[in-house]
Amino acid sequence: MARFILSFLFFAFVFYPSQAQIEGPIRISENQRFFQNKDGTPFFWLADTAWELFHRTTKEEAKYYLETRANQGFNVVQAVALAELDGLNTPNSYGNKPFLSLEPFLMNESYWEYVDDIVDLAKENGIHIALLPTWGDKLYKNSWGVGPEIFNENTAYEFGKWIGKRYADRKNLIWVLGGDRNPREGTKDAHIWNRMAEGILEEQKNDNPILITFHPQPNTPAGSSTWFHSENWLDFNMHQTGHCPNQATYRMITHDYDLKPVKPTLDGEPLYEEHPNCFNAKELGYSNPDDIRRIMYWNVFAGAAGQTYGCHAVWQMYTLDRSPINGPLKPWHISLDLPMANQVKHLKNLMLSMPYLSRIPDFNLVMDEQEDDEHFVIATRDQDWTYMMLYFPTGKAVSIDFSSFSGTLSAKWFDPRTGVSFDYTGAPISNxxxxxxxxxxxxxxxxxxxxxxx
Known part of the structure; x- marks a missing residue:
């Protein structure tokens, strides 16, 4: 009854999201650092994690979710086809499982038609789906994986071909392999992911090239690039910087930024909003918006091609009649309107307000000695020195080198909480x-x- 009432309430809401037109999959920019739309305009990756979107929603709920996120400025949603939370054995909201048989694979068309519908709904709302074909525990389990383990070199390739063909025509798709699992040293894990990518690419259409990346676990210095940077199928790198608040995440982005060949990189899973800090709510409490903002601005100013946001209740589509994972604080439909969900668009708007594709990080502009702590001030600018942006996480005063600018300088303060700008009124800035x-x-x-x- 509770789910029926919830679905009815969602269906009754009327939203008018911005209808961003999607003409084709996003592409890599000419300098290999960023993303762009088919027409060449910059695309700033602003994603939400909704891992259980296909598994734990009705169509009315999914519509409500996508319209809300579109209104908040998101343009990517990360979701999993073979879901994390017992996605093979627990049916979706309509009673369907993804497979009718696992030996051999026999797909349940009713399940996949629902995935189709949600991908189409996302496109109607100007949202790209970063689609994980599977959560990683279907390849190998860890302490919280429930499997079963169904992928080996052959089945991964077969599934890659099948799902690659099904979605080869979609204009709003991005492939994300992995699913919170790192290839284990001394195993064939990396090769199995390579085989899944091979299957997907064999069905790729030349006139609709869909980008591919890999979603890793945290606590690796280099995320996806650790195993796959030199693979031709990996179009851009992804990190999971994890769910602890005080990490120098910009160092992880810098690692990838400096690699050859050059590829875009971004943080695909940072500290979630209302997540227990370091999974230890009793001693460390829950995350707060200023920690999340700091991580996001650090990452982007360090050269990331965008940023993913997440909410702890939303990724699992938590409701009061479901078993909670790691202590969500409220149901997902209420958590959609948390502070950072409404603030993160200011980062996207700020970055796109200046020449974007020529932007570079610059760690030499701050002259004071800095520690890798929450006060770290970070700078980005364009290659032609037409602008510079400096992010001050805690308002700490620092000395900045403006000597490479020519001409008269103007400055404004930008408030990451509100998106409001106002004139700089301090001592005059000179060269x-x-x-x-x-x-x-x-x-x-x-x-x-x-x-x-x-």
């Missing part, structure tokens, strides 16, 4: 080293200084 002091200081008082030649 030399200047001490910059943000409008306020302390935890939660993060600011961006935008400096440009007028």
């Amino acid at each position: 030399e080293i200047s001490l910059i002091e943000p409008p306020s200081r302390g935890k939660g008082n993060d600011w961006v200084l935008v400096v440009k030649n007028p």
Whole structure:
């Protein structure tokens, strides 16, 4: 009854999301650093993690979710076809499992038609689906995986071909292999993922090339690039920086940014909103927006091609009649409107407000000695020195080198909490080293200084 009422309430809502037109899959920019649309305009990856979207929603719920996220500025949703939470044995909301038989694979068309419908609904809302063919425990389990393990070199290839062919025509798709599992050393794990990618690519259409990446576990220095950077199928790298608040995540992005061949990189799973810090709510509490903002701005200013957001209740589509995973604080439909879900669009809008495809990180502009702690100030600029952005996580004053600019400089403060900008009123900024002091200081008082030649 509870689920019926919830579905009815969702169906009754009327939303008017922005209808961003999707003409084709996103592509890699000419400099290999970023993404762009088919027409060449920049595409800033702003994703939400909804791993259980296909498994734990009705169509009315999925529609409500996608329309809400579209209105909040998201343009990518990461979701899993063979879901994490017992996705092979527990049916979806309509009583369907993905397979009628596992030996041999016999697909349940009713299940996959629902996946089709949600991918199409996403496109109607201007959202790309970053589709994981499977969660990683279907290849090998760990402490929280329930399997069963169904993939080997042959079945991974066969499934890759099947799912690759089914979605080869989709204009709003991105492939994400992996699923929170790292290939184990001394095993064939990496080769099995290679075989799945091979199957997908064999069904790829030349006029509709769909990008592919790999979603790893955290606590690796290099994420997907650890195993697959040199593989031709890996179009861009992905990290999972994990669910602890105080990590120098920009160092992970920098690792990939410096690799050859050049490929885009991004954080595909950061600290989730309302997630127990380091999985230890009793001693460390739950995540808060300023920690999440810091991670996101650090990553993007370090050169990431975008950023993924996540909410702990939303990824698992938690409701009161479901067993909670790691202590979500409220049902998912309420958690859709948390602070960071509405603030993260300001990051996307800020980055796209300036020349984007020529943007580079610059760790040499901050002149003061810095520790890898929550106060770390980070800078990005374009190659032609027409603008610079500086992110101050806690409002700490630092000395900045403006000497490479030519001409008169103008500056504005940008508030990451509201997206509001206002004129810089401190000591005049000249073409030399200047001490910059943000409008306020302390935890939660993060600011961006935008400096440009007028």
